[in-house]
């Protein structure tokens with residue numbers, strides 16, 4: 001089988017952290033042959049570091065999509081552009097791996113689903129947390145029946161101070177929202193995936209704009225991923241700094257979602273500081289910890305705790321090291337492109353996540369629940 005030709009639209013943070021290194025492990029099967037960014041130096045640098053010798057560089061994604069030899073593209077731009085570029089790519093006959101969240105709004109995500117169905121091309125979304133070994137262990141525990149009927153869950157991604165200070169994350173016009181749409185989306189995707197329940201009855205939510213604008217940038221107490229003090233611009237900050245949602249499923253189960261990148265709460269002891277899930281069922285419950293799953297169950301009539309998957313693999317900030325998250329996503333994607341496997345994150349599942357997030361924002365504005373069909 002000939003090598004697949006892959007193009008990349010957006011050559012910023014996540015492209016360099018995940019997609020380029022991930023796909024560069026697949027060069028037995030793919031040619032990384034086209035790179036597009038509004039900032040030409042970014043596309044040029046990517047082509048030089050990761051591209052084939054004849055890799056092309058673009059600043060206009062339409063030109064990249066006009067190349068009939070390209071089989072698939074990765075859409076790695078800010079959220080607001082996901083819909084337009086993904087639909088154009090599908091219409092141009094390309095398969096698409098689009099970054100999370102699927103879209104800035106439910107309406108946009110729906111258009112993307114329709115375009116996938118119209119064109120018959122593949123569409124998947126970059127929810128790599130599902131691939132983390134600890135989360136795979138959690139999925140196996142659930143599927144093995146240790147929890148019974150799951151009726152309560154918490155989906156959590158809380159940063160005490162962790163506002164992204166690169167890119168356009170604090171610009172609502174480019175991202176559609178703040179921590180809810182940026183990191184809450186991962187926690188919710190992970191929780192729905194573990195529960196395997198996408199049937200929503202209604203959603204109530206509240207988002208807060210308390211700290212993002214008020215804090216003096218000199219005293220924000222922000223520490224970035226390299227452990228250095230960093231600050232965000234509170235004059236241009238126009239997204240929420242925390243958001244909370246209550247999601248009632250049609251089978252009666254509820255999920256409480258908490259997302260923040262600036263809130264005066266310390267992290268939970270034992271929990272990891274990234275996306276994690278707590279589930280409670282009729283037979284047992286679990287928490288996804290940093291490197292293992294804590295199963296809360298009853299043994300010999302005694303409430304007991306069992307740690308499952310002892311030190312399965314620690315989470316690596318920035319996905320820069322460790323094979324699991326970045327190579328797994330690329331591996332599954334390339335297998336699906338080659339017709340040798342199925343997509344793991346379906347666009348329908350990602351659509352449900354975006355619909356819930358959109359409903360939380362709507363509910364926060366109106367003070368009312370949003371009912372699903």
Ligand SMILES: NC(=O)c1ccc[n+]([C@@H]2O[C@H](COP(=O)([O-])OP(=O)(O)OC[C@H]3O[C@@H](n4cnc5c(N)ncnc54)[C@H](O)[C@@H]3O)[C@@H](O)[C@H]2O)c1
Nearest residue numbers: 010011012013014036037038039076077078079099100167
């Ligand atoms: N999976 C994850 O955990 C994860 C982590 C970070 C970011 N993301 C997602 O990735 C996306 C990008 O985030 P980022 O951190 O890489 O941002 P970024 O700002 O670092 O990079 C985005 C790049 O897209 C380019 N761009 C914007 N509009 C474009 C267009 N129309 N055509 C071509 N290029 C365009 C920008 O110039 C920029 O270089 C967002 O949707 C974000 O939610 C996902």
